[in-house]
Amino acid sequence: MKKYILPIVLTVALLTTGIWGYNQYKEKNEYYIFLDNQFQRMYYDLTGSVETITTDLSKLMVSSQTKENIVLYSNIWQNAYNAQEKLSQLPIKHADITKTEKFLSQLGDYTFAMAKISISDKPLGDKEIDNLEKLHNYALKLSQDLQDLQKKALKGTIWKGELRKKGSKELNQEAEKENPIQLKFNKFEERMVEYPELIYDGPFSEHVIEGVRPRLKGPEITQKEAEKKVIEFLGGGKIDKVEKTTNGKGRIDTYSFEVIPKNQESGKGNSVYIDITQRNGYVAWILNNREVKKTNISPKQAIKYASKFLEEKGFKNMEPTYTVRYDGVVLVNYVYKQEDVFMYPDLIKVKVALDNGEIVGFDSTHFLTTNYKRDIKKPKQTAKQAREKISLRAQVEKDPQLCIIPTSSFGEIYCYEFEASYKGDQFLIYINANTGEEEKILKLIKSENGTLMI
Numbered sequence: 001m002k003k004y005i006l007p008i009v010l011t012v013a014l015l016t017t018g019i020w021g022y023n024q025y026k027e028k029n030e031y032y033i034f035l036d037n038q039f040q041r042m043y044y045d046l047t048g049s050v051e052t053i054t055t056d057l058s059k060l061m062v063s064s065q066t067k068e069n070i071v072l073y074s075n076i077w078q079n080a081y082n083a084q085e086k087l088s089q090l091p092i093k094h095a096d097i098t099k100t101e102k103f104l105s106q107l108g109d110y111t112f113a114m115a116k117i118s119i120s121d122k123p124l125g126d127k128e129i130d131n132l133e134k135l136h137n138y139a140l141k142l143s144q145d146l147q148d149l150q151k152k153a154l155k156g157t158i159w160k161g162e163l164r165k166k167g168s169k170e171l172n173q174e175a176e177k178e179n180p181i182q183l184k185f186n187k188f189e190e191r192m193v194e195y196p197e198l199i200y201d202g203p204f205s206e207h208v209i210e211g212v213r214p215r216l217k218g219p220e221i222t223q224k225e226a227e228k229k230v231i232e233f234l235g236g237g238k239i240d241k242v243e244k245t246t247n248g249k250g251r252i253d254t255y256s257f258e259v260i261p262k263n264q265e266s267g268k269g270n271s272v273y274i275d276i277t278q279r280n281g282y283v284a285w286i287l288n289n290r291e292v293k294k295t296n297i298s299p300k301q302a303i304k305y306a307s308k309f310l311e312e313k314g315f316k317n318m319e320p321t322y323t324v325r326y327d328g329v330v331l332v333n334y335v336y337k338q339e340d341v342f343m344y345p346d347l348i349k350v351k352v353a354l355d356n357g358e359i360v361g362f363d364s365t366h367f368l369t370t371n372y373k374r375d376i377k378k379p380k381q382t383a384k385q386a387r388e389k390i391s392l393r394a395q396v397e398k399d400p401q402l403c404i405i406p407t408s409s410f411g412e413i414y415c416y417e418f419e420a421s422y423k424g425d426q427f428l429i430y431i432n433a434n435t436g437e438e439e440k441i442l443k444l445i446k447s448e449n450g451t452l453m454i
Contacts, residue, residue, distance in 0.1 A: 046086040049079040057136035073115035080108030218280040226255040226276040286362040292328025302330040305357035306350040324450035342403035345370040379433035386416040386431040394420040
């Protein structure tokens with residue numbers, strides 16, 4: 001009897017292992033199918049937005065009515081923003097499509113600037129019309145590329161295949177070159193060489209991007225030095241290896257790395273992507289897209305984790321302002337504070353996981369391009385005088401906050417920030433601290449997930 005026990009036990013163990021393995025395979029396959037469907041939907045949304053942009057740009061070429069133009073500009077701006085959002089979520093190498101992302105950013109911002117011109121009844125000059133024509137041609141080509149890729153390559157499970165390659169670490173350089181998605185975007189990037197320089201009043205305009213960057217005027221560091229900065233910033237004890245990816249080119253030139261945590265092979269880790277500035281070696285950007293399944297801490301606790309992180313990394317005098325909660329994380333916006341004056345151009349974003357307070361995102365690009373010690377003088381207008389400039393219909397909530405706000409042409413304005421309400425709606429009203437002019441109004445949309453400013 002005993003001689004049959006071992007074979008029976010082994011058989012049961014083998015069957016149990018087989019069933020478990022099959023269930024694991026099935027669950028993993030279902031997860032891939034879910035992600036595949038999500039990426040397909042994002043891609044179709046991206047394609048639809050670009051198609052609508054192309055159509056609306058063509059309408060602008062023949063429209064002569066200011067009212068109609070404003071509607072078209074608004075539609076283009078919204079669709080450009082939507083296209084950027086969808087493109088950013090696709091599983092492709094974003095370091096290789098910086099020109100495409102820049103094109104969508106500038107397209108939206110340029111049409112927003114043109115909308116302001118239309119509101120003031122100023123006619124478009126030949127240069128503006130020529131720019132719109134060129135933007136239309138590039139949008140048309142991008143739309144055609146996206147449609148072509150949809151017909152030829154996106155039948156079946158292409159996203160699922162890419163995910164499996166990345167998950168198994170078998171996506172070598174040759175495989176990347178053969179990736180039809182990446183290949184199509186790379187070809188579009190090559191055509192962007194003659195993309196027109198746009199000079200206009202907007203935050204993504206060329207003269208803004210090429211503007212003064214006080215913290216980025218130092219010596220250029222080597223790739224090896226940048227790798228040391230990565231290890232110092234993330235903590236060497238947590239890192240298995242640091243792999244170099246393509247360099248980032250754009251508003252800030254960076255060395256880009258993929259960091260493999262020590263516990264990744266056990267299924268608990270997730271690659272961390274980090275950019276180090278080529279000048280002075282600042283950490284510009286970090287992203288860890290790990291899944292957050294549970295919420296164990298509150299947004300207020302998340303802010304404490306984020307504030308501690310900034311303090312430990314040497315970012316002093318940073319004040320949290322507004323937060324947004326989504327997908328198990330909280331994104332906290334910080335501004336630099338000098339002599340009790342908020343410096344809104346000097347923005348840092350920190351993303352905190354709500355399961356354990358881990359920092360899973362960090363963006364200091366705005367801070368690095370704008371932060372410097374300002375010469376702050378006593379405002380010519382008193383708080384009381386500034387308050388008198390606000391509409392009588394608005395109810396001011398509390399004493400104003402002195403601040404510096406950015407202009408869309410890389411300038412700065414010294415302002416009083418008033419929190420006000422009208423019929424249940426919340427607003428931020430900015431009054432020039434020297435002239436008393438109303439400079440800007442933002443509407444606050446508050447929800448359980450955070451605050452949106454429009």
